[in-house]
Amino acid sequence: MRKPLLVTDFLDRARRHYADEEAVLATDGTRYTYGELGERADRFSAALQARGVEKGDRVAVLDPNTHYHLEAAYGTMGIGAIHTPLNYRLTPDDFSYMLSDAGVDAIYADAEYAGKVQAVREDVPTTTFLTDDPSAVDGDWESIEDALADADPNGVERPEMEEDDVITINYTSGTTGDPKGVCRTHRAETLHAYLITIHQEITDDDVYLWTLPMFHVNGWGHIYAITGMGARHVCTRGVDVDEVFERIRGEDVSYFCAAPTVLNMLGDHYDEHGGATAGDNDVRVATAGAAPPEATIRTVEETFGWDLKHVYGATETGPLVTTSDAKRHFDADADGRFAVKKTQGIGYLGTDVRVVDEDGADVPADGETIGEIVVRGNQVMDRYWNKPDATEEAFSERLDGYYHMGDLAVVDGNGFVSIQDRKKDIIISGGENISSIELEDTLFEHDVVSDVAVIPVPDDQWGETPKAFVVPESGDPNDAGATEEELREFVRERVATYKTPGEVEFVSALPTTATGKIQKYELREREWDEEDRMVGEG
Template sequence: MHRPMTTLDFLDRGVDVYGDAVGVIAHDGTEYTYAEFGERVDRAAAALAHLGIEAGDRVALLSPNTHWFLETLYAINVLGAISVPLNYRLIAEDYEYILDDCGAQAVVADYEYAEKIEAVRDQVPATTFVANPADRVDGDWRDYESLLAAADPDEAERPDISEDDPATINYTSGTTGEPKGVVRTHRTEHWHALITAHHTEVTDDDAYLWTLPMFHVNGWGYPYVVTGVGGTHVCQRHFDAAGAFERIQAHDVTYLCGAPTVLNSMVDHYQDHDVPATGDKPVRIATAASPPPEATIRTVEDELGWNILHVYGLTETGPLITTSNSPRRIESEGRLAIKTRQGHAMLGTELRVVDEDGDDVPPDDETMGEIIVRGNQVMDRYWNKPERTREAFTDRVDGWFHTGDFATIDERGMISIKDRKKDVIISGGENISSVEVEDALYNHPDIERVAVIGVPHEKWGETPKAIVVPAAGADLSEDGVIEFARDNLAHFKCPTVVEFVEDLPETSTGKIRKVELRESHADPAG
C-alpha cells in the first residue's frame, strides 16, 4: 500500500508512544512531556490558523535553540503551511530579501532578533508578526504565549497533505551570490529523518543536546528524528561550552552535533576547567563542516571519552548523505584513517565522484572529482529559480545533484572531501587540496586554527597561503610554519606565505568563510 510520508508522522509517534515521557527540556530547565508538547503544538497551530495561516502559506521562523522553535516548526506543518527557518546571524536587509523571495505571510520571532524584522516590516509581504515575548520587542507584535493560552488545541485541523507538498524552504548562505531557497518536501524530510535515525543510532534512551542551530537545514532533521524515536530534546539557546557541559551532567546527555569549532571549544573548556565530560551514559558527537583534524579526534575520544561520528551533506541534500560510522573499517584500518573521511553513502543514496566529462574517477583514493548524488533526501528544487535548479541537476551528469565539493573515492565507495570546487588551489598546473594542507598544519601544537587559500603568484599562477590563529602563548614564525609544512607535505603543496590573525570569519555553523578570506587576501602579501 502507499501511505503519504509527512513530517507529522514523527510528532504523532512521539505523542502516542511516549506521551508520559519527558520529550523536551527548555533552556531554563522546564520539562514538557510529549503529551504536553503535542498539546502546545496544536495550540500553536490553532493560533496560527486563527491569524489566517492556511495550507501552502509560508511562515518564517526566527529563533535560537528553544522549545518553542520546535513547537512552531511542527505547528506550521500541522496546517499544511511551509516553514522558512531564518539564520539569526543575518542582517535586516538579508531578511528583507528572503521574506520577499518566499512571499512569507507571517513571521514568528524570538525577542532577541525581532528588531531586525521590525526594521524592514514595511518592505516585506508579511502581515502577521508574532514575538516571544512581545513585551520585549518594539513595535506591533502579537505575543506567542498569549496566543497559545487563548487557543483551543482541538481546533487544530489538519488538511490533506501530500508527501510531495513543500514542508520547508531553507535558504543557503549566499556566499557565492544571492541566497537560494531550497525547497524540501514532506517526503524528503521524512526519508532523511529515517536514514539519519538509522545511521546515527538515535533511540528513546538518548538525550540530544541542541548545540547545532535549529534553523540550519531544520537542525539536520533532528526535530523529527529525536521526536519520532521518543528521545529527549535538551535546548540551549546559544552554544557555549560551559552551558553544554552543565546540561550534559544535569540531563545525562548522550548525543550532540557540532562543527570542529564546537569540538575545539569543548576541548579547551574541559582542559581549562577540569569538568566531568559525561553523565552516567557515554556521549557521542556527530561532526560535519570541514573534516576534524586527527589531533582533534584523538583529544575528543581519548581525553573526553566521546565517540565521534563524521557525516557529510549540504542544505540541498537533507543534509546528510554519507557517514563514516563503519565499525568494520575502523577496526581494520584504524579510527583516524576512517573518521577523517566523510564516509560511505547512506541507505538509499547513490553517490559518485566524476571528472569534468561526467565520467567516474578511478577509485584509487587519489584522483579528485566532483561529488554528485541521487536520493530521496535530495531537495525538490530551488524556490522560484528554475534555471539554477536545472543547472544543479544537469551540470556534468543529467539527473544527479551536483554538490560542488571535490573528493576522492576508494574501491569500497568511501569518499574523502578535498575541497569545495572553488577552494581547490591550482599551482603550476597542480591541484592542491586546501583541506589536506590545513589538516597537516593542525598537527602543529602551537596552531589553534588555520585556513589555507590560494593567492596570486607571478610564476605559479596561485600559491597556498596559510592564515593562522596561534594557540595561546605560542611563539610562531612564518618560516617555522612553512618548515613544519615542508616536513609533512609534498613541497609544492606547502604554503609560501603565512599570516597570523586573532580569529577567522565563520558561518553560523562553524564553517570558515573562505570567500571572505580570498577577497581580503587577494594580494599574496595582504
C-alpha cells in the same frame, strides 16, 4: 500498501506513545512532556489559522534552539503551511531578501533577534509578527504566549496533505550570490529522518543536546527524528562550552552534533578546566562541515571517551548523505580508525554517491583521481524556490539527475569518499593542484595552531599560491608562540615543497557560519579585492 509519508507523523507518534514522558527541557528550565508539547503545537496551528494562514503559506521562524522553535515548526506543518527557518546571525538586509523571496505570511521571532526583522518590516510581505517578549521589541509585535492562550487546540483543521507537497524551505548560507531557498517535501524530510535514526543510532532513551542550530536544515533532521522516537530534547540558545559540559553531565546527554570548530573549543576548554565529560550515559557526537583533524578525533574519543561519527552533506541533500562510521572497516581500538573516520565515508542507505569527472564518468577508485561528488537519493531537495535555472544547473552540470555537491574528492577501493577541496577553493599554483585540506591538516599538527584556513591568493609568478590564516592556541595573534617562518618550515618538512604556503597570517578568529563552518569566501574576497577575478592564472 502505500501510506503517505508526512512529517506530522513524528509528533503524532510521540504524543501517542510518550505523552507523559519528558519531551523538552527549555532554555528557561521548564520541562514539557510530549502531551504538553503537542498541545502547544496545536495551539500554534490554531493561532496561525485564526490569522489567515493556510496550507502552502510560508511561516518564518527566527529563533535559537528553544522550545518555541519546535512548537512553531510542528504548529506550522500541522496545517500544511511551509516551515521557513532563518539563520539568526544574518543581517536585516538578508532577512528582507529571504522574507520577500519566500513571500512569507507570518513570522515568529525570538525577542533577541526580532529587531532585525523590525528594521525591514516595511519592506517585507509578512503581516503577522509574533515574539516571546513584545516589550523587548520596538514596533507592533504580538505575544506568542497570549496567542497560544487564546487559541483553541481542539479547533485545528488539518488539511489533506500529500507526501510530495513542499513542507519546508531552508535557505542556503549564501556564500556565493543571493541565498537560495531549498524546497523539501514531506517525503524527503521523512526519509532523511529515518536515515539519521538508523545511521546515528537514535533510540527512545536518547537525550539529545541542541548545539546544532535548529534552523540549519531543520537541525539536520533532528527536529523529526528525536521527536518521532520519543527521545528528549535539551535546548540551548547557542554554543557555550561551559553549558555544553554542564548539560552533558547534569542531563545525562547521550548524543549531540558539533562542527570540528566546536569540538576544538570543547577540547581547549577541557585542557584548561578538566572535569567529567559524561553523565550516566555514553556520549556520541556527530560532526560535519569539514573533515576533523586526527588530533580532534583523538581528543573526542580518547580523552573525552565519546564516539565520533563523521557525516557529510549539504542543505540541498537533507543534509546527510554519507558516514564514515563503518565499523567493519576499522579496528575500534587501533590508530588506523582515524584515517577512516576523517573521510566523508560511504553513502547512507538508499543513497547513490558517486565521484565523477567533467564528462560525468566515474573516476577510478584509486584514492588519487579527483572528481566532483554527485548524489541521488530520496532525501535530496525537490528544487530551489523560484529558481528553475539554478535547479537545472544543480542537477545536470556533469551528470543528469544527480545533485552536484561542488566538492572535489577521491574515492578508494571500498567506496570511501574523501574531499580534497571545494571546486572554487582548489589552489592551482604553477599548473599544480594543491589541496587546502592537506595543508590545514598538516598545520593542525603544530602545537601552536588552534584553528586554520588555507586559501589561494594572487601571485605574480605562480598565478596563485596558498596562504594560511592561523588562530594560535594563545588566542593572541601578536603572541602566537611561533613565527610565520617556523610554521612554513614545519609544513615544508611534511609536504611537497611547492605546496608550502607562501604566507602565514596569525588572526584572533576565522569567519564562520552559525554551524561553525569556516567561511573561506570572506577571506578570499579580502585577498582578491584588487583583482579582476578571484582565480589565478596558475
